[in-house]
Amino acid sequence: MKGQKILVAGLCLLLCLTGCNGQKGPDSVSSTSAIRQQEELKTNSVPELEMMKKPFNENTSIDTVKNDPVFDDYGRLLFPADDGYMSGDTLGDLQLTWYNYIDPAETVKIVNTLWQRANDGETVFYDIYSDAEKAVDPDKEDTGLFFFKGEPGEKFAICNAGGGFSYVGAMQDSFPHALKLSKRGYNAFALVYRPGAQTACEDLARAISFIFENADKLEVDTDCYSLWGGSAGARMAAWLGSYGPAAFGGDNLPQPGAVIMQYTGHSDYAENDPPTFACVGENDGIANWLTMQRRLDAMSALGIPTEFHHYPGLPHGFGLGTDTAAEGWLDKAVAFWEEQM
Incomplete structure (x- = not known):
C-alpha cells in the first residue's frame, strides 16, 4: 500500500x-x-496604431488640435497659417485650396502620431530660425521643420508641400509623405515655409543647412538625401536640386541624391541636375502632364537618371493617391531614390 x-x-x-x-x-x-x-x-x-493613444478623431475640431498643450506653440503650424486657404471645422471636414482626395483617416493618423511622439518626449518640431532672426522678420515665426523620425542613422528626406506659394498645404502634400517615409525607416522632415517663391527656397536652404549642422543630434545620415515636393513644393525641390542651398543663402552643401516631384509645370533644368522622379495626373488643369514629360525626357537625354508616371483621370493635388490610379507611386519613388544610394 x-x-x-x-x-x-x-x-x-x-x-x-x-x-x-x-x-x-x-x-x-x-x-x-x-x-x-x-x-x-x-x-x-496588434497594429502599431491600435496601440497608440488616440486623442483625436474625424470629429475633433481643428482648433482643438492646434491648441493641444502637447504641441506647444507649433500646433498652429499643422494647418495653414492663412486659414483663408482651408475650410472645414473638423479633421474629417478639412479641405485645402487646389487639393483633391484629402483622406480624413490619414489626417487623423498624422496628428495622432505626432501627438503620441511628442507626448512620449520626442521632439517633433524644430525651429530653423533664431528668436533674434524672427524679431527682425516676423514672417519667420511661421516656419519650421516637423520631424517624422525613422531609424537612427538612416538617410533623410525633406518634404515640401505646395500651395501656390501662397500657403503651405502640408496636411495633404508633405505630412502624409513624411509619415510614410518614416514608417520605412527613413528620417523625414516636412517644411513649413514662408509664402513666396524666393522666401520659400531660402527657408528650404536654411532647413537643409540646419539638418546638416545638427546631423549627430538628429541621428541622420546626410549622404544622398532627397528632396520631395508637390506643386509649388516641387519647384522648390527642383530649384534647390539644380542650384544648391548656397544659391539661396544656405551653406555650401552637396546636391540631393534625388528629387521627387509631383504635379508641377516647372520646365527649367541643367546638365548637373540630380536624378529626378516625377508623377502627375492626366486631368491636372494646373500642371500639364506633357510639360512634365518633356522636361524629364530632356533630362534623360543628358544622361540624368529619371522616372516619370502619368495617371489617367487624376486632377491636381492627389497627394498619396490612396484608392486612385496613382496609389503606390510613393513606393516607386522610394525605390528610385534607393537606386541612387
Whole structure:
C-alpha cells in the first residue's frame, strides 16, 4: 500500500513536470510561460496604431488640435497659417485650396502620431530660425521643420508641400509623405515655409543647412538625401536640386541624391541636375502632364537618371493617391531614390 502511494505520487509529479498530455519535449512549457507567450502574441499582432493613444478623431475640431498643450506653440503650424486657404471645422471636414482626395483617416493618423511622439518626449518640431532672426522678420515665426523620425542613422528626406506659394498645404502634400517615409525607416522632415517663391527656397536652404549642422543630434545620415515636393513644393525641390542651398543663402552643401516631384509645370533644368522622379495626373488643369514629360525626357537625354508616371483621370493635388490610379507611386519613388544610394 505504501508502495502504491509512492507510485501514485511519482506519477502525479511526472504529469506536473511534463504537462497535461504527459509528453515532455521542446514544445512543453509551464502554464506561466504559456500565458506569457500568448500575451506577447496578442501584443505583436496588434497594429502599431491600435496601440497608440488616440486623442483625436474625424470629429475633433481643428482648433482643438492646434491648441493641444502637447504641441506647444507649433500646433498652429499643422494647418495653414492663412486659414483663408482651408475650410472645414473638423479633421474629417478639412479641405485645402487646389487639393483633391484629402483622406480624413490619414489626417487623423498624422496628428495622432505626432501627438503620441511628442507626448512620449520626442521632439517633433524644430525651429530653423533664431528668436533674434524672427524679431527682425516676423514672417519667420511661421516656419519650421516637423520631424517624422525613422531609424537612427538612416538617410533623410525633406518634404515640401505646395500651395501656390501662397500657403503651405502640408496636411495633404508633405505630412502624409513624411509619415510614410518614416514608417520605412527613413528620417523625414516636412517644411513649413514662408509664402513666396524666393522666401520659400531660402527657408528650404536654411532647413537643409540646419539638418546638416545638427546631423549627430538628429541621428541622420546626410549622404544622398532627397528632396520631395508637390506643386509649388516641387519647384522648390527642383530649384534647390539644380542650384544648391548656397544659391539661396544656405551653406555650401552637396546636391540631393534625388528629387521627387509631383504635379508641377516647372520646365527649367541643367546638365548637373540630380536624378529626378516625377508623377502627375492626366486631368491636372494646373500642371500639364506633357510639360512634365518633356522636361524629364530632356533630362534623360543628358544622361540624368529619371522616372516619370502619368495617371489617367487624376486632377491636381492627389497627394498619396490612396484608392486612385496613382496609389503606390510613393513606393516607386522610394525605390528610385534607393537606386541612387
